[in-house]
Amino acid sequence: MDDFAQASAVENVTCPFCGLLCDDLTVERDTAGALRVGKNGCSRSITFFERGTPPLLPRLGGEDASLQDAIAGAAEFLRRAHHPLIAGLGTEVQGMRAVTSLADKLGATIDHMHSKGFMRNLLVVQNSGWLTTTLTEVRNRVDLLVIIGTDVVSLLPRFFERVVWNRDSLFGQDTAQREIVYLGGQNIDTTAGIAPDGRKPEVLPCEPERLPEVAAALRALVAGKKLAATEIAGIATTALEKLAERLKTARYSVFTWSARAMDFPHAELTVQNITETIKILNQTTRSSGLPLGGNDGDVSINQVSAWISGYPVRTSYGSGHPEYDPYHFSTDRLIDRGEADVLVWISTFDPGRIPPATNLPTIVLGHPGMKFDQEPDIFIPVGVPGMDHRGVLFRMDGVVALPIDRLRSSTLPSLGEVLAAIEQAL
Amino acid sequence: MLLKLTGGTVYDPAHGIDGQVMDIYVRDGRIVDRPREGERIDQEYDLTGKVVMAGAIDMHTHIGGGKVNIARTLLPEDHRGDPVDHTELTRAGCGHVAPSTLTTGYRYAEMGYTAGFEPAVLPLNARQAHLEMGDTPIIDKGGYVMLGNDDLFLRMLAAQKDQNAINDYVAWIIHATQAMGIKVVNAGGISAFKFNQRMLDLDEKNAYYQVTPRQVLKTLARAVYELGVPHPLHVHGNNLGVPGNVETTLNTIAGVEGYPLHLTHIQFHSYGTEGDRKFSSGAARIAEAINRNKHVSADVGQILFGQTVTASGDNMSQFRNAGHAHPDKWICMDIECDAGCGVVPFKYKDQNFVNALQWAIGLEIFLLVEDPWRIFLTTDHPNGAPFTSYPHLIRLLMDKTFRNEIFSRIHPDAQKMSTLASIDREYSLYEIAIMTRAGAARLVGLHDRGHLGVGAAADITVYTDDPDREKMFAKPDYVFKDGELVVRNGKVVKVTWGATHAVKPEFDRGIEKEIAKYFDTYHTVKMDHVKVTEQHIAEDGRNHVIVQACKGRRERTA
Numbered sequence: 001m002d003d004f005a006q007a008s009a010v011e012n013v014t015c016p017f018c019g020l021l022c023d024d025l026t027v028e029r030d031t032a033g034a035l036r037v038g039k040n041g042c043s044r045s046i047t048f049f050e051r052g053t054p055p056l057l058p059r060l061g062g063e064d065a066s067l068q069d070a071i072a073g074a075a076e077f078l079r080r081a082h083h084p085l086i087a088g089l090g091t092e093v094q095g096m097r098a099v100t101s102l103a104d105k106l107g108a109t110i111d112h113m114h115s116k117g118f119m120r121n122l123l124v125v126q127n128s129g130w131l132t133t134t135l136t137e138v139r140n141r142v143d144l145l146v147i148i149g150t151d152v153v154s155l156l157p158r159f160f161e162r163v164v165w166n167r168d169s170l171f172g173q174d175t176a177q178r179e180i181v182y183l184g185g186q187n188i189d190t191t192a193g194i195a196p197d198g199r200k201p202e203v204l205p206c207e208p209e210r211l212p213e214v215a216a217a218l219r220a221l222v223a224g225k226k227l228a229a230t231e232i233a234g235i236a237t238t239a240l241e242k243l244a245e246r247l248k249t250a251r252y253s254v255f256t257w258s259a260r261a262m263d264f265p266h267a268e269l270t271v272q273n274i275t276e277t278i279k280i281l282n283q284t285t286r287s288s289g290l291p292l293g294g295n296d297g298d299v300s301i302n303q304v305s306a307w308i309s310g311y312p313v314r315t316s317y318g319s320g321h322p323e324y325d326p327y328h329f330s331t332d333r334l335i336d337r338g339e340a341d342v343l344v345w346i347s348t349f350d351p352g353r354i355p356p357a358t359n360l361p362t363i364v365l366g367h368p369g370m371k372f373d374q375e376p377d378i379f380i381p382v383g384v385p386g387m388d389h390r391g392v393l394f395r396m397d398g399v400v401a402l403p404i405d406r407l408r409s410s411t412l413p414s415l416g417e418v419l420a421a422i423e424q425a426l
Numbered sequence: 427m428l429l430k431l432t433g434g435t436v437y438d439p440a441h442g443i444d445g446q447v448m449d450i451y452v453r454d455g456r457i458v459d460r461p462r463e464g465e466r467i468d469q470e471y472d473l474t475g476k477v478v479m480a481g482a483i484d485m486h487t488h489i490g491g492g493k494v495n496i497a498r499t500l501l502p503e504d505h506r507g508d509p510v511d512h513t514e515l516t517r518a519g520c521g522h523v524a525p526s527t528l529t530t531g532y533r534y535a536e537m538g539y540t541a542g543f544e545p546a547v548l549p550l551n552a553r554q555a556h557l558e559m560g561d562t563p564i565i566d567k568g569g570y571v572m573l574g575n576d577d578l579f580l581r582m583l584a585a586q587k588d589q590n591a592i593n594d595y596v597a598w599i600i601h602a603t604q605a606m607g608i609k610v611v612n613a614g615g616i617s618a619f620k621f622n623q624r625m626l627d628l629d630e631k632n633a634y635y636q637v638t639p640r641q642v643l644k645t646l647a648r649a650v651y652e653l654g655v656p657h658p659l660h661v662h663g664n665n666l667g668v669p670g671n672v673e674t675t676l677n678t679i680a681g682v683e684g685y686p687l688h689l690t691h692i693q694f695h696s697y698g699t700e701g702d703r704k705f706s707s708g709a710a711r712i713a714e715a716i717n718r719n720k721h722v723s724a725d726v727g728q729i730l731f732g733q734t735v736t737a738s739g740d741n742m743s744q745f746r747n748a749g750h751a752h753p754d755k756w757i758c759m760d761i762e763c764d765a766g767c768g769v770v771p772f773k774y775k776d777q778n779f780v781n782a783l784q785w786a787i788g789l790e791i792f793l794l795v796e797d798p799w800r801i802f803l804t805t806d807h808p809n810g811a812p813f814t815s816y817p818h819l820i821r822l823l824m825d826k827t828f829r830n831e832i833f834s835r836i837h838p839d840a841q842k843m844s845t846l847a848s849i850d851r852e853y854s855l856y857e858i859a860i861m862t863r864a865g866a867a868r869l870v871g872l873h874d875r876g877h878l879g880v881g882a883a884a885d886i887t888v889y890t891d892d893p894d895r896e897k898m899f900a901k902p903d904y905v906f907k908d909g910e911l912v913v914r915n916g917k918v919v920k921v922t923w924g925a926t927h928a929v930k931p932e933f934d935r936g937i938e939k940e941i942a943k944y945f946d947t948y949h950t951v952k953m954d955h956v957k958v959t960e961q962h963i964a965e966d967g968r969n970h971v972i973v974q975a976c977k978g979r980r981e982r983t984a
Contacts, residue, residue, distance in 0.1 A: 310520035
């Protein structure tokens with residue numbers, strides 16, 4: 001057992017702060033419990049691990065309160081509520097298990113802060129399905145990586161280091177020769193796509209909201225159709241034709257995209273054009289999708305929700321059984337239309353993820369560093385999973401789930417403990 | 427706490443008891459011989475006229491892990507047809523083809539089942555499988571972990587590594603994933619698909635490793651045997667669903683040179699190519715081979731008509747069959763240089779020639795295999811049908827009139843291609859108790875389950891003897907789990923959480939050095955983080971691991 005009062009350097013720490021779940025970090029702890037990232041850090045892990053978490057009391061109506069009083073207050077709000085909304089859901093597996101238990105008991109609706117983007121992928125899964133792959137496959141097989149409308153690295157800083165420019169691979173590939181294509185988007189930082197030998201990636205930019213045209217054109221070309229247009233959203237048709245040919249001759253191409261970045265109406269149809277392109281390619285060669293995500297526990301909480309209820313989030317327990325509706329049960333809609341009457345907002349990893357502005361009674365269970373524009377009725381600071389207590393997180397690919405560890409002593413309760421206490425107090 | 431179950435008619439094949447009226451005593455969750463001198467009976471159940479068996483064991487059911495959760499996510503429309511309400515006692519969820527974990531546990535218990543084994547735990551996804559099984563109430567759980575498409579094993583095989591080294595790796599995987607056995611799915615084929623091969627027959631070489639499925643199967647069957655793991659190598663054959671695959675299956679039986687072998691969902695691997703439509707029943711040949719080869723067992727993977735979803739590690743086959751998806755959506759995944767998965771919804775129709783014949787082939791196999799200790803009742807849930815259809819399936823086996831009536835309504839050309847109507851056999855209650863209890867426990871390696879002898883865990887199911895066997899098996903009067911009454915009149919009355927069974931074969935831990943280096947060099951996780959520990963499983967505060975004995979590691983052979 002670790003003695004958390006001692007200064008120490010903990011090796012092979014799993015970082016919970018993005019969907020890559022790198023598990024090779026060294027994190028140093030001083031006697032006061034402050035953490036510093038040593039080996040294998042990145043901009044994101046340094047920001048998150050090294051952020052101060054001052055000891056903090058819960059607040060009731062803006063005034064310091066005991067944990068017991070805050071829990072009793074939260075239970076009181078929830079007991080009176082007809083339609084509680086539990087949103088944000090920035091948590092890990094064990095926290096989410098407690099969320100589903102409470103939601104079941106309360107008849108609450110649950111939604112995640114990143115659902116808007118996540119749903120763009122999910123609607124495609126539930127409409128036509130897809131072919132996808134996982135990080136270790138990419139690391140060992142990808143020969144052509146098509147990155148659509150994102151730089152990848154602002155979400156997942158070590159992506160290229162971990163799975164693209166790795167030196168060793170299993171099947172005799174010269175990984176430095178991997179081809180990278182950035183398709184769509186404007187002013188995207190493509191430096192991470194430069195090969196170790198200095199070879200530059202191919203960049204085919206377009207305005208972000210014109211990505212639908214580009215994705216549709218690429219699908220048509222891969223399907224063998226001829227296009228009359230000479231350019232699509234500013235990209236020469238010949239360049240797309242060349243890309244289509246390269247995809248057909250590649251042995252294991254991978255498409256990656258950030259559904260969150262596709263912020264235009266019906267972006268799910270663009271995701272679908274990508275995933276259907278992959279299906280066509282697999283008639284003759286191998287190709288796979290690698291949707292980006294996993295931050296703030298979005299993959300984890302949807303996994304838990306699916307096994308507990310049968311549905312991902314945007315699910316309501318209001319009628320006694322789970323009902324799923326990706327449109328009606330969105331946080332924004334339930335708040336805007338006044339359908340929810342209490343908001344429980346959860347963000348345990350990121351203090352920047354504060355609740356949306358609302359007149360609803362609001363209970364926040366979150367990172368102790370949270371700063372509010374509008375003081376919630378109740379704020380209960382909880383531990384950060386993977387720093388203050390143990391937990392389990394799913395990686396972006398939804399396959400690998402890793403334990404995240406406690407790194408220091410903490411007086412903060414875990415989200416699961418607080419939710420269980422609230423459930424008990426109802 | 428002492429219970430007395432009085433005067434029931436007991437079927438306990440492990441002890442040769444075939445419908446004998448007797449009393450059973452249960453103290454603190456275990457079956458005991460009789461009360462101690464002066465010991466008070468705390469509760470008595472009068473079971474006069476009732477049928478008493480051990481709790482049923484589903485030895486192959488997809489209840490947890492990545493592909494099951496993908497199936498759930500894929501099919502909200504199916505869940506909507508079977509909503510499950512929150513009650514005072516139980517939590518909300520949903521049922522039908524890919525039920526929520528909570529509903530899965532409740533419904534298994536309500537059918538008299540007290541254990542279910544997830545047959546396709548991927549090493550790199552084992553944590554998820556255990557998390558889901560941990561949220562499956564009442565029943566006991568366990569898993570078979572998949573090998574034979576993972577890069578490290580294929581690499582060892584290609585390098586002609588010593589069998590002892592392979593055995594150490596296999597044992598390490600069992601420990602790291604808290605498994606009950608080893609499963610191989612489309613041996614080498616899932617890997618071959620990643621190199622763009624679309625079929626892989628038993629003696630065809632994987633394009634990269636240059637090893638054949640036959641080598642994979644023989645090496646793994648031998649490893650499992652030499653490690654003393656009670657459950658034989660669990661094999662999902664190559665060429666699933668392909669007409670003519672009966673030859674592959676027969677060659678697979680011959681190919682393991684006498685090592686114990688369990689062929690799973692064998693119905694899907696028993697197809698010939700006769701007739702106008704080049705699709706015929708290979709059931710007679712398969713049954714004959716099982717009857718003759720005492721080292722072989724099988725579960726059927728019966729299909730039943732209606733909507734379901736197929737969830738499999740075999741993405742090579744699932745991709746091939748994706749055109750049949752109903753509704754038209756499907757998912758395939760390559761996974762971690764380790765495995766794969768494919769999820770394809772299916773609707774089996776009695777007026778579709780192929781589906782109708784698949785239905786008949788499954789039943790032919792059930793009825794032509796002579797030894798009920800070596801054939802097991804499964805639908806490969808949910809691939810052939812959801813597990814909730816087991817009572818219907820039991821009636822098909824026990825009631826010839828009922829069976830023939832349905833047979834007379836299936837596609838007429840399928841009727842012409844099947845001998846089903848000429849088979850008179852009806853399973854007895856004793857035989858049903860073998861295939862769903864005593865035999866299943868023996869096959870899986872659950873030494874203290876599946877029987878009602880002294881010392882056994884008191885997992886006990888009590889039925890009303892009804893000539894309508896579907897009705898009888900759908901709604902037991904009582905189900906006891908570890909001595910606690912959990913179901914009365916087919917409804918959950920108490921929610922318990924069961925346990926997870928695992929085996930721990932001995933091995934040389936020196937192998938970890940090599941595995942750790944391999945993970946560091948080629949993978950995206952550390953070896954130590956792959957491991958699922960007993961503590962992880964117990965972390966939810968409800969579940970725990972029960973270690974079942976590996977009886978006798980065999981002498982290593984040179």
